[in-house]
Amino acid sequence: MTAQPGSLPALPACARPADVRIEVYGGDSLDASVYVCRQHVTLSAAALDAYGWRAEPAAVRPLVTRPCGYAYRYPTGRLADLAHPHWCDRRGCLDRHRHRSLRLPVTSGRPEASIAEVSLSQGLTAGLEPVIALAVADAGNHEVTLSLGQGRVLSYQVRRLLDLTSRRRGR
Known part of the structure; x- marks a missing residue:
């Protein structure tokens, strides 16, 4: 069997x-x-x-x-669970109407002007492609600036998320 x-x-x-x-x-x-x-x-x-x-x-x-x-x-x-992408953290998908990976911090390890996290996100409708979601909390600025250290870490985290999208379930 x-x-x-x-x-x-x-x-x-x-x-x-x-x-x-x-x-x-x-x-x-x-x-x-x-x-x-x-x-x-x-x-x-x-x-x-x-x-x-x-x-x-x-x-x-x-x-x-x-x-x-x-x-x-x-x-x-x-x-x-085939209803979720393999990278989905499976908590709250129906409430937010989206799949979302774990949020990865974008921090250089030093005090920063803003707090940033990056994740994968994808609508629940079949056939939609995942997107990179950048969540930023700052002091109310409309323009979000990241330090060079945060930019470097952001690039690492984005590459990590992009690597997740290239892996296929069961491999």
Whole structure:
């Protein structure tokens, strides 16, 4: 059976602290991590295998606490929410009528005259291209000026966002 895009089988979830992280692969990509207690490792791995996913148990990293049955779907994998671009932070899209990436600060690490953040933004209508959004808070000036340091950081952050748009889901 081929891994089914967007779906996982029903997995045990007893809510005890997870001892094992099961990496879920569909082909060569890491698509999800499922956290389970020791008692449910074999049953969960078998269910994932029967559904067409490759399950590879691994230790839970120190300081990571998850309940048995918790699943994290990687936004670039085959289990991603296809209603959102892979770069979308998935919070508040419907309220603002736009997808938006995390806002990245544009700061040189020194006090600045204005506070600036840059992000990707895209309307919810299918087929719209993402745009670069620059949010700036200043002392009420109509003209926004950025220091050379902020301009340099802005160029790095914009390149980072542009790199995100060139990656495709599942790669």
